Amino acid sequence: MTVLRKHLFDLPEGVLYLDGNSLGPLPRNAVARAREVMTREWGQDLIRAWNSADWISLPTRVGDRIGRIIGAPAGSVATGDTLSIKVYQALAAALKMNPERRVILSDQGNFPTDLYMAQGLIGTIDKDYELRTPEPELVADAITDEVAVVMLTHVDYRTGRMHDMEAITRAAHEAGAVMIWDLAHSAGAVPVDMSATGAEFAVGCTYKYLNGGPGAPAFIYARPDIVESIEPALAGWMGHEEPFAMDPAYRPAMSTERLRVGTPPILQLSVLDAALDAWDDIDMVELRAASIRLSDLFIAEVEARCPALTLASPRDGAQRGSQVSFRFDQGYAAIQALIDRGVIGDFRAPDIMRFGFTPLYLDEDDIRAAAEHVGTVINDGLWGDPKYQTRSRVT
C-alpha cells in the first residue's frame, strides 16, 4: 500500500516541492474548512461558537490527533502558541523537577530558537544555570549527574542527522536528568513513540510535515504520570482548572490542559485539524520506508551528477530524518536558481542546501526530475548569475 496521496494537496503546476520540511503545502480540504469556520461558526454563531462549535475543546481534539502520530496517548498533548513558547514551558517545568542541578544540556545542532529560549529562561530565573551545547555526536558523553535536563531536537534541522531517541533518553534518566525532545523535524516525518521512549516532554511544530499552514499552532506532550506535578511557568487562564470561574488564584487543570496558556487560535487550529485528516490512515512505518527510498534515490542521482556537492546528511538512511542536505559554498545562489526552475528547497547558513522528502505528495519521478535540475544548476553554473546573489530577508 502506498502512502502517496497527491490529490489531497493543491500543489502548483510545474513545481517540485522539496521544502515540506519547512512549510508543508496547502491541503485542499483546508480552504473549505477555514471558510466554514469563518462564515458559519464565527460569522453566524459568534461568541456562542465556543460551545456550539466546541471551540473550547478544539486544542485537545487536535492534540489527540497529533498524539496518534507521535505515539502519545489521548489527552497527553496540548496545542497552541508557538514552538518557542512550548520549549520554554517544557524547560521551565523540567528545571523545577530537578531543583538541585544547574546544567541544561543541548547541542550545537539544535534549532537556534530552542537555545535562545533556554537563554531567556536562564536570564529570567537569574540563578547560576548553564547551557551546554556540545557537538551532536558528543551529547551522549556529556550527560553527567550535573545535568538537570537534556533538551534536544531529534532531527538536526541542517543535516537531518537523527539522535537515537531511546538511547539518549535512557542515558538521561540513568543520570537523573529530565528529557525534552523537540520533534519539529520528526512529527509526520519519522516514526516516534513517545510512550515507549519514556521521555518526560516533547514539543513540536505543525507547519512542516503536518501541513498545518504558516504559523500553525505548536504542541507539547507531557508524560501522563508527571502532569499533575508540573508547575506551569506560563500559567494562563486556559490552563486553569475552571477558566470561567474567574478565580483570582491560579489552580492548574489536573490534565495536560495545564499546558494551555491563552485563548486558542481557533482559525489556525481548524486549518491544522483539516490538514490532519490526511494522516488518519497513514502507517508511519510505510511512510518511513518511502521517505528513505526517496532520499536514497535523491542522494544517488545528485551524487552521480554533481561532484561539487558534499553530502552533509548521514549516508545511512536509518540515521537521517526525512531530509537530505548538501554543502556547497554557493549554496544560497544555487537554491535560488533551483527555485527559479520550480525545484523548491531551501538554504541554511552558512552553506547548506536542504531538501525535504514528503512521501504524501512526492514520488520517484519527482525525485529524478529534481535531481536532474540540481545537476543542471550546479554543472552549468547557473548559480553564477548575479541575480541569485542578493539575499532575501527570509532565506
Added chain:
Amino acid sequence: MTVLRKHLFDLPEGVLYLDGNSLGPLPRNAVARAREVMTREWGQDLIRAWNSADWISLPTRVGDRIGRIIGAPAGSVATGDTLSIKVYQALAAALKMNPERRVILSDQGNFPTDLYMAQGLIGTIDKDYELRTPEPELVADAITDEVAVVMLTHVDYRTGRMHDMEAITRAAHEAGAVMIWDLAHSAGAVPVDMSATGAEFAVGCTYKYLNGGPGAPAFIYARPDIVESIEPALAGWMGHEEPFAMDPAYRPAMSTERLRVGTPPILQLSVLDAALDAWDDIDMVELRAASIRLSDLFIAEVEARCPALTLASPRDGAQRGSQVSFRFDQGYAAIQALIDRGVIGDFRAPDIMRFGFTPLYLDEDDIRAAAEHVGTVINDGLWGDPKYQTRSRVT
C-alpha cells in the same frame, strides 16, 4: 459624521450583538482575505511567500495599524502570541528594570489570566516576589516605593470601570515603578494615547473591539526609549537581530521586534489585518461619544423597565469603558434566555450580566430593541425556565 458602518460586518439576521467586547463579529472582507492567503500565498507561493507576500513583516505592519488606534508610534507595537504571553513578556521585562524591588501591584478587577501569569512568573523566578491585588479603587494609594511594577487592566472586564490611565501612570513613575497597561477592553473601545501617557508597556488582544477573530494574535507596546534596554524573557528566534543567521547566541533585535517570539500566525494575522481596514478612518473621539450615547441609552432603557437589576458599571460614562454590566442573581440564566431571543450578551461569575457597545455596527434602534428584550426576560421571569440553568463549558 457617523462611525456606524454595519455594511462592513456579516451579522446574522435577527441578532442584536452586544458581545463585541468578548468576540467581535466577522468583517466581510476577512473571508476573501483568508481565502487569498490560503490559496494564492500559501498554496501557490508556498515557502516563498515569506518574501513574495512579505509574511515576515506582517506582524510589524499589523502592529503599526494597532499603534494608530492606541496612540503609539510606528514600530513600537509587536504582534503575535496571546495576551497572556504578552503580559508575561512585559512583566518579566519590567521586573528586570527594577531589580531591587519585589512587589507587583495589580488589582482585584484585573482579568484572571494577568494575575495567573504574574503568579507563574513569580514561581519561575523563585525569589521573594509578592503580587498585591487591592480593590480597584484602592490601587492609587497602594503605589508605594516597594512597588516594582504596576500592572493593571485599563477597563475592568466585569464592571467596565475604567482606571485613570494618566494619573495612575504618573503615580507609578513618581514612586519609581514601571507601568504596564492591559488594553484588552480599551483598544478600539476608548481613546488611548500611549505616547502621551508615558507608560513603559501596554498589551492587548485583538479579538474583541478590533474584530480580529477567535484567537486572533495579541500585541505589546514598549515605549521606544526603553526598547533597547529590554532583556526578553521569551527570547524567540523571530526577536533575534538576524533570525536567519542561525546564530547559536541570542542577540535581540534593536527594535520592538525583540518582543516577537516564534513563527507568526500568518493566517490569523492576515484576518486581523483585514479587520483593521474598518479602522482606517475612524475618529476615536467620535467613536467614544457614540459609545457613551449608546451605553447611557441602554442604562436608561433597562433601568426604566427592570428594578430587579442593579447597575454594576459606573453611572458616569466618562468612568466606563464601552460596556455596561448589571448584577442579577439569576444572571447566568437571564443571559441564556436573552441569547435565545437573539440578544447576545454574556455572563461573568458570580452574577454579572455584561453588554458591550460597539458603535461600528450598533445604533440606537438596536439598543432600544435590546433593552426591550431585557425587560421581557427579567420581568416575565423567562430566566426561570430550567433549560437556562445548565452551565455550558464556556460562559
